[in-house]
Amino acid sequence: MRFMVEMTVNLPPGDHSALLAREREYSQRLQRDGRWEHLWRVAGRYANVSIFNVGTPDELHELVSGLPLFPYMDIRVTALAAHPSAIATEEER
Amino acid sequence: MRFMVEMTVNLPPGDHSALLAREREYSQRLQRDGRWEHLWRVAGRYANVSIFNVGTPDELHELVSGLPLFPYMDIRVTALAAHPSAIATEEER
Amino acid sequence: MRFMVEMTVNLPPGDHSALLAREREYSQRLQRDGRWEHLWRVAGRYANVSIFNVGTPDELHELVSGLPLFPYMDIRVTALAAHPSAIATEEER
Amino acid sequence: MRFMVEMTVNLPPGDHSALLAREREYSQRLQRDGRWEHLWRVAGRYANVSIFNVGTPDELHELVSGLPLFPYMDIRVTALAAHPSAIATEEER
Amino acid sequence: MRFMVEMTVNLPPGDHSALLAREREYSQRLQRDGRWEHLWRVAGRYANVSIFNVGTPDELHELVSGLPLFPYMDIRVTALAAHPSAIATEEER
Amino acid sequence: MRFMVEMTVNLPPGDHSALLAREREYSQRLQRDGRWEHLWRVAGRYANVSIFNVGTPDELHELVSGLPLFPYMDIRVTALAAHPSAIATEEER
Amino acid sequence: MRFMVEMTVNLPPGDHSALLAREREYSQRLQRDGRWEHLWRVAGRYANVSIFNVGTPDELHELVSGLPLFPYMDIRVTALAAHPSAIATEEER
Amino acid sequence: MRFMVEMTVNLPPGDHSALLAREREYSQRLQRDGRWEHLWRVAGRYANVSIFNVGTPDELHELVSGLPLFPYMDIRVTALAAHPSAIATEEER
Amino acid sequence: MRFMVEMTVNLPPGDHSALLAREREYSQRLQRDGRWEHLWRVAGRYANVSIFNVGTPDELHELVSGLPLFPYMDIRVTALAAHPSAIATEEER
Amino acid sequence: MRFMVEMTVNLPPGDHSALLAREREYSQRLQRDGRWEHLWRVAGRYANVSIFNVGTPDELHELVSGLPLFPYMDIRVTALAAHPSAIATEEER
Numbered sequence: 001m002r003f004m005v006e007m008t009v010n011l012p013p014g015d016h017s018a019l020l021a022r023e024r025e026y027s028q029r030l031q032r033d034g035r036w037e038h039l040w041r042v043a044g045r046y047a048n049v050s051i052f053n054v055g056t057p058d059e060l061h062e063l064v065s066g067l068p069l070f071p072y073m074d075i076r077v078t079a080l081a082a083h084p085s086a087i088a089t090e091e092e093r
Numbered sequence: 094m095r096f097m098v099e100m101t102v103n104l105p106p107g108d109h110s111a112l113l114a115r116e117r118e119y120s121q122r123l124q125r126d127g128r129w130e131h132l133w134r135v136a137g138r139y140a141n142v143s144i145f146n147v148g149t150p151d152e153l154h155e156l157v158s159g160l161p162l163f164p165y166m167d168i169r170v171t172a173l174a175a176h177p178s179a180i181a182t183e184e185e186r
Numbered sequence: 187m188r189f190m191v192e193m194t195v196n197l198p199p200g201d202h203s204a205l206l207a208r209e210r211e212y213s214q215r216l217q218r219d220g221r222w223e224h225l226w227r228v229a230g231r232y233a234n235v236s237i238f239n240v241g242t243p244d245e246l247h248e249l250v251s252g253l254p255l256f257p258y259m260d261i262r263v264t265a266l267a268a269h270p271s272a273i274a275t276e277e278e279r
Numbered sequence: 280m281r282f283m284v285e286m287t288v289n290l291p292p293g294d295h296s297a298l299l300a301r302e303r304e305y306s307q308r309l310q311r312d313g314r315w316e317h318l319w320r321v322a323g324r325y326a327n328v329s330i331f332n333v334g335t336p337d338e339l340h341e342l343v344s345g346l347p348l349f350p351y352m353d354i355r356v357t358a359l360a361a362h363p364s365a366i367a368t369e370e371e372r
Numbered sequence: 373m374r375f376m377v378e379m380t381v382n383l384p385p386g387d388h389s390a391l392l393a394r395e396r397e398y399s400q401r402l403q404r405d406g407r408w409e410h411l412w413r414v415a416g417r418y419a420n421v422s423i424f425n426v427g428t429p430d431e432l433h434e435l436v437s438g439l440p441l442f443p444y445m446d447i448r449v450t451a452l453a454a455h456p457s458a459i460a461t462e463e464e465r
Numbered sequence: 466m467r468f469m470v471e472m473t474v475n476l477p478p479g480d481h482s483a484l485l486a487r488e489r490e491y492s493q494r495l496q497r498d499g500r501w502e503h504l505w506r507v508a509g510r511y512a513n514v515s516i517f518n519v520g521t522p523d524e525l526h527e528l529v530s531g532l533p534l535f536p537y538m539d540i541r542v543t544a545l546a547a548h549p550s551a552i553a554t555e556e557e558r
Numbered sequence: 559m560r561f562m563v564e565m566t567v568n569l570p571p572g573d574h575s576a577l578l579a580r581e582r583e584y585s586q587r588l589q590r591d592g593r594w595e596h597l598w599r600v601a602g603r604y605a606n607v608s609i610f611n612v613g614t615p616d617e618l619h620e621l622v623s624g625l626p627l628f629p630y631m632d633i634r635v636t637a638l639a640a641h642p643s644a645i646a647t648e649e650e651r
Numbered sequence: 652m653r654f655m656v657e658m659t660v661n662l663p664p665g666d667h668s669a670l671l672a673r674e675r676e677y678s679q680r681l682q683r684d685g686r687w688e689h690l691w692r693v694a695g696r697y698a699n700v701s702i703f704n705v706g707t708p709d710e711l712h713e714l715v716s717g718l719p720l721f722p723y724m725d726i727r728v729t730a731l732a733a734h735p736s737a738i739a740t741e742e743e744r
Numbered sequence: 745m746r747f748m749v750e751m752t753v754n755l756p757p758g759d760h761s762a763l764l765a766r767e768r769e770y771s772q773r774l775q776r777d778g779r780w781e782h783l784w785r786v787a788g789r790y791a792n793v794s795i796f797n798v799g800t801p802d803e804l805h806e807l808v809s810g811l812p813l814f815p816y817m818d819i820r821v822t823a824l825a826a827h828p829s830a831i832a833t834e835e836e837r
Numbered sequence: 838m839r840f841m842v843e844m845t846v847n848l849p850p851g852d853h854s855a856l857l858a859r860e861r862e863y864s865q866r867l868q869r870d871g872r873w874e875h876l877w878r879v880a881g882r883y884a885n886v887s888i889f890n891v892g893t894p895d896e897l898h899e900l901v902s903g904l905p906l907f908p909y910m911d912i913r914v915t916a917l918a919a920h921p922s923a924i925a926t927e928e929e930r
Contacts, residue, residue, distance in 0.1 A: 001243050023178070024177075024178045038144075041175060042171055044842055044898055051131075057188075057266060058267045061322045061323055077264075077321075078142065079189065079263055080134065080142060084134070085116070085121060134247055135263075136246050136250075137191055137250040137251070138261050149918075150916040153918070157694075158695070170693075170916055171914075174897070214366055226361070226365070229432050231449065235359060237317075264322075265322040266320065271303045271307060271310075272310070273311060280430075282451065336373050343508075344511070350476070354510050356507075358375065358451045376505070385630070399550045403550075403551070410551075412548055413546040414546075415622075415635055416563055416635040417635065454505070455506040455513055457492045457493060468788070523787075526788055529787075529788040540789050544637045562793050571722045581829070589829075589830070598826070598827055601654070601711050601825040602728040607748050607824060609782075638785065639784065639786075644783040645772055654823065674922070682922075683924060691839060691917040699920055700917060729879055731879065735878070747881070749881055804881055805878055805881055809883070815848075819881050819882050
C-alpha cells in the first residue's frame with residue numbers, strides 16, 4: 001500500500017555533513033529495496049515529496065521515524081488508494 | 094519536468110455520469126501518452142494526488158485546465174526537482 | 187490496520203429522514219462486521235470521530251466513499267500505527 | 280465520559296531516555312486502570328491519538344497535565360458523546 | 373461540568389422571525405434551569421460565547437444540537453476544568 | 466464591560482515556582498476585586514479562558530499586560546456585549 | 559473607546575443600488591455624529607478598515623449589526639487601547 | 652508604485668463568454684497603457700499573479716474594482732518597494 | 745497615501761529599556777512630522793495598529809524597517825484607499 | 838519558464854554584514870544574467886517577491902537553494918504560465 005509523505009527539513013545552520021551522509025545512505029537503501037518508491041525535491045524549498053510502498057502503517061512508521069533527519073522534520077502523511085481511472089503499470093499495482 | 098497536482102472535487106449532489114465518463118476518458122488519454130505519470134486516490138476523500146510529466150508550466154496548465162471536472166476542483170500545484178539522494182530508474186529521469 | 191476518520195456533515199436544512207436511515211443502516215452493518223470499530227459523536231457539532239479497522243487503504247476508501255452522506259461530508263483521514271507504550275487487548279492487535 | 284486527545288511531541292534533539300521511561304510507565308499505569316482507553320501512534324509522525332475515559336474534565340486535566348512529556352507537547356482535546364448510530368459493546372457504554 | 377461553546381450564525385438573508393422566536397424561548401428555558409450558565413454576544417458579529425454547565429458531554433450535545441438555529445451554526449466546543457488559582461463562588465463549584 | 470481573554474502559556478521547561486506564585490497572587494487579587502470575573506482551565510492544555518469585567522479597554526490592557534506570565538503568553542481578546550436573549554442575574558448586568 | 563472593525567462584503571452579483579444607498583446614508587450619519595471615526599477602503603478588495611469611537615461594546619454591536627450590509631459581511635473586531643508612545647491630538651483622547 | 656495583485660476566479664459553471672470578452676478587453680487596455688505591467692497565469696489554477704504600476708492606492712482600487720470579473724474574485728494585494736539589491740532597468744524605476 | 749500596519753512584538757524576556765527608549769523616540773518623531781498618523785495599542789496584547797501617511801511604499805518601508813524593534817516584529821501591511829462613503833475632514837484627504 | 842518566489846527572511850538579531858554582502862553579490866549576478874528577472878521588496882516586511890526565468894525546476898532549485906540566506910528563509914514557489922490575455926513584450930515570451 002502506498003503513502004504520500006511530505007517532509008520539510010528544519011535544520012539549524014551549521015555543518016551537518018555526517019548526519020546528511022547517514023540520511024542519504026538510509027534513504028537509498030530503502031529506495032533500492034523498493035519501499036521508498038519515489039523521492040522528489042520540492043523546487044526552491046528544503047523539502048521533499050515521497051511515495052512509500054509498504055505492507056502496513058506500522059512499517060511506514062518504522063521507516064519514517066528511523067530517518068536520521070526525523071527529529072528535524074515536519075511531516076504530513078496521506079494514505080493513497082487505487083484510483084478507478086488509473087492505468088497503472090503492472091509493477092504499480 | 095514533474096509537477097505534483099493535488100485535486101479535490103466539489104461536485105454538487107446529482108447525476109454526473111456523462112461528465113465523469115468524459116473525465117475518465119480525458120485522464121486515461123493523458124496517462125497513456127505518459128504526461129499524467131501517476132494518479133492515486135486520496136483514501137477516504139473525493140480527491141487525488143497526481144504527478145504530471147510535461148515540457149513546460151504552460152503545457153501543465155493546458156492539460157489541467159482542460160479537465161472536464163476543472164470548474165469543480167480545488168487544485169494545489171507543487172513544482173518538483175530531482176532529489177540528490179534519489180536513485181531514479183532511467184525512465185524517471 | 188486502523189485509520190482515524192473525522193467526518194463533518196454539511197447537510198442543507200430540510201427533511202433528510204430517508205437518507206439518514208440509509209446512513210444508519212450502512213454504518214451499523216460495518217460496525218457489526220468489525221470494520222467500523224468505534225464511532226463517537228463530537229459533542230456539540232454535527233460531526234463524528236471514527237476508527238476503522240480494514241485490510242488496506244483501498245478497502246477504507248470503498249467503505250467511506252460508499253457512505254450515503256459522503257457527498258455532504260468534509261473528511262480527514264489519519265493512518266494509525268501501534269504505539270510502543272500501548273497495552274492493547276488481544277482483540278485490538 | 281470520553282475525550283479524544285491528540286498529542287504532538289516537540290522534544291529538542293538529545294538523549295531523553297529517562298524522561299521517556301517515566302512517560303511510558305505513567306502511560307501504562309493509566310491504560311491498566313482503564314482511564315487511557317486507547318493509544319495509537321500517528322503513522323510517520325511523533326504524535327499520538329488517544330481516547331481517555333474519565334469521570335470529569337478536571338480528571339482529564341489532572342491526567343494529561345501530569346504527563347512527563349506535557350511541557351513538550353501540543354495538545355488538542357475533543358469532547359465525545361455517544362453516537363446515535365453506534366452499536367457499542369457493553370464495556371464501551 | 374462546564375463547556376465553553378462559541379456559536380457563529382450563518383443565516384441566509386430573509387425573514388426568520390418564527391425561527392428566532394423559538395431560538396430565544398429554547399435558550400431562555402435552558403438559562404432558567406441553570407444549564408446555559410452564561411450567554412454573551414460577540415460585539416460586532418452574529419455570534420455568541422456561551423458557558424454550559426451540564427452533567428455529561430452527552431447532555432451538552434443534546435442541548436446544543438436541539439437549538440433551532442443549530443443547522444445554521446458553526447460551533448467550537450472547549451471543555452473546561454477548575455483553575456487552581458480560581459476563587460470561585462460557591463455556586464460556581 | 467466584559468472581555469473574553471484566552472491565554473495560552475508557553476513556559477520553557479524549568480523551575481518557575483517564584484514566577485507562578487506571583488502570577489497566582491496577582492490573579493487572585495483581581496478576582497477578589499471583581500475585575501477578573503471568571504477563570505477556567507482549558508482541560509488538557511496549559512491555557513485558560515477568562516472573563517474580565519472592566520471599565521475600559523485601557524484598563525483591560527493594564528491588567529492583562531501586568532500579568533507576571535504576560536511575556537510567555539499567546540493571548541486572544543474578544544469584546545463581549547449583552548445578548549438580547551440573555552437572562553442575566555442582576556450582578557451580571 | 560475605540561474599536562478597529564474590518565468588514566469584508568460578500569454580495570451576490572446583481573443590482574443592489576437601493577441597499578447600497580441605505581448603507582451609505584447609515585454610514586455617513588454615524589460618521590457625522592463622530593462614532594464612526596475613520597473609514598478606509600482596502601485597496602483592491604470589497605472591504606474596509608474602520609475605527610469606531612463608542613461608549614461601550616454594546617453600543618458598538620448596535621451600530622455594526624444595524625448596518626444594511628451586515629448580513630453580507632465578514633467582520634473582525636479588535637479592541638484598542640491608548641498606546642504609551644502615542645502623541646494623540648486632544649480630540650483623539 | 653507597484654502592487655502585486657493575486658486574483659483567484661470563482662465563476663459558477665456556465666457560459667460566460669460575453670463577460671470574459673469584456674474582461675480581456677479591459678485587461679489589455681490597462682496593459683497597453685502600462686498600468687497593468689505584468690500578468691501571469693498560475694499554472695494549473697484559474698488564478699493570476701499581476702503587477703500593477705500606478706500612481707496611488709486609490710488608482711489601484713479604481714482599476715481592480717472595475718474588472719468585469721471583480722465580483723467573482725478573491726484578491727490579495729501586496730504593496731511593493733524597491734529592493735536594495737535590485738538592478739532594475741531604467742523603465743522599471 | 746495611507747497604509748494600515750499591524751505590528752506584533754516578540755521580545756525575549758529580559759531588560760530592553762534602552763531599546764524601548766529608542767523605539768519610543770523614533771515613533772514620536774514620526775508622529776510629530778505627521779507620517780505616523782495613528783498609533784493604538786491592541787488591548788491585551790503586545791501589539792499595535794498603526795496608520796501611516798506617506799508618499800510612497802518605498803517611504804513606508806524605510807520608516808517601518810528603521811524601527812528599533814523591527815527585528816522582533818511580525819508585521820502585516822494593508823494599503824488603504826479613499827472610501828466612497830467617507831466624510832473625511834480636510835486634513836484626512 | 839517563470840516562477841514566482843516569495844522569500845521571508847528570519848535572521849536572528851546580530852551583525853550579518855558579511856552574509857548580507859554575499860547575498861547581494863549572489864543576487865545581482867543572477868539578475869545580470871537574466872535568470873532573476875524581477876526583485877521587489879515587500880513594503881514593511883523583511884521579505885521579497887521575485888520572478889525567476891529559468892529552464893527547468895531543477896535549475897530553479899539550484900539557484901534558490903544556493904542563496905547565502907537560504908537557511909534563514911521561508912519560501913513559497915508558484916509556477917507561472919502564459920496568460921491568454923497578456924500582451925507581453927517580446928523579451929517576456
